[in-house]
Amino acid sequence: xxxxxxxxxxxxxxxxxxxxxxxxxxxxxxxxxxxxxxxxxxxxxxxxxxxxxxxxxxxxxxxxxxxxxxxxxxxxxxxxxxxxxxxxxxxxxxxxxxxxxxxxxxxxxxxxxxxxxxxxxxxxxxxxxxxxxxxxxxxxxxxxxxxxxxxxxxxxxxxxxxxxxxxxxxxxxxxxxxxxxxxxxxxxxxxxxxxxxxxxxxxxxxxxxxxxxxxxxxxxxxxxxxxxxxxxxxxxxxxxxxxxxxxxxxxxxxxx
Ligand SMILES: Nc1ncnc2c1ncn2[C@@H]1O[C@H](COP(=O)(O)OP(=O)(O)OP(=O)(O)O)[C@@H](O)[C@H]1O
Ligand SMILES: [Mg+2]
Numbered sequence: 431x432x433x434x435x436x437x438x439x440x441x442x443x444x445x446x447x448x449x450x451x452x453x454x455x456x457x458x459x460x461x462x463x464x465x466x467x468x469x470x471x472x473x474x475x476x477x478x479x480x481x482x483x484x485x486x487x488x489x490x491x492x493x494x495x496x497x498x499x500x501x502x503x504x505x506x507x508x509x510x511x512x513x514x515x516x517x518x519x520x521x522x523x524x525x526x527x528x529x530x531x532x533x534x535x536x537x538x539x540x541x542x543x544x545x546x547x548x549x550x551x552x553x554x555x556x557x558x559x560x561x562x563x564x565x566x567x568x569x570x571x572x573x574x575x576x577x578x579x580x581x582x583x584x585x586x587x588x589x590x591x592x593x594x595x596x597x598x599x600x601x602x603x604x605x606x607x608x609x610x611x612x613x614x615x616x617x618x619x620x621x622x623x624x625x626x627x628x629x630x631x632x633x634x635x636x637x638x639x640x641x642x643x644x645x646x647x648x649x650x651x652x653x654x655x656x657x658x659x660x661x662x663x664x665x666x667x668x669x670x671x672x673x674x675x676x677x678x679x680x681x682x683x684x685x686x
Pocket of ligand 2: 477478479522602
């Protein structure tokens, strides 16, 4: 379904003498329809940058991305718009996901403004349906973002993404800001929705336990490159790359 071919992204650094550095370096991976592909790695290893390139939000300096047979960065305007609707991303910081000056209802209506073709009959019926799916009362949408909890915001952001009828969702550390019990609820909800809607996920986290529980296959990222890919079981039981071995060791010897 998704193929990422040898993508790289460079940044310029140095104030006087400008130099180029790769933050994602010649990286490839692919995701099958219906699968959850986990991405794990330390902070700054390039997980968010790589997934933004994979979903059409950030043009790679080198390489290409193919989704459902389309080349994402050379598709026509019409095709790109359709593709953007099919691929959604839930961002790392739930608190910045909704405009603080708008009610949550205004925020959740945004997809209808951006993609008028999504309007199939009654808006409110559609909104009620996705709110039910994420387990929230639709009345909550009368409030402003500061009047709901972090877990509720994350559910609303998810509801807004579902309204677009996506086939593929990138979940960038969707629960890292939440406490453990709410985290578990949201992860279960994500799995449930995936089954119900036959969705494909790219799931990012730096928590090995969480990534393993969610994912069919896991890729380990370090310094802008994927150093190892395998089933969750293989990564935990037979890690081959020294960095993965360190990661698993650290995980096994942490008190929990
Ligand atoms: N637009 C940018 N300009 C300059 N540097 C950037 C830019 N975007 C990302 N970086 C740098 O690239 C590196 C990778 O960033 P990225 O956000 O992809 O990491 P990450 O793996 O998602 O980290 P985290 O787990 O903390 O979210 C970091 O060192 C970051 O500072
Ligand atoms: Mg990130």
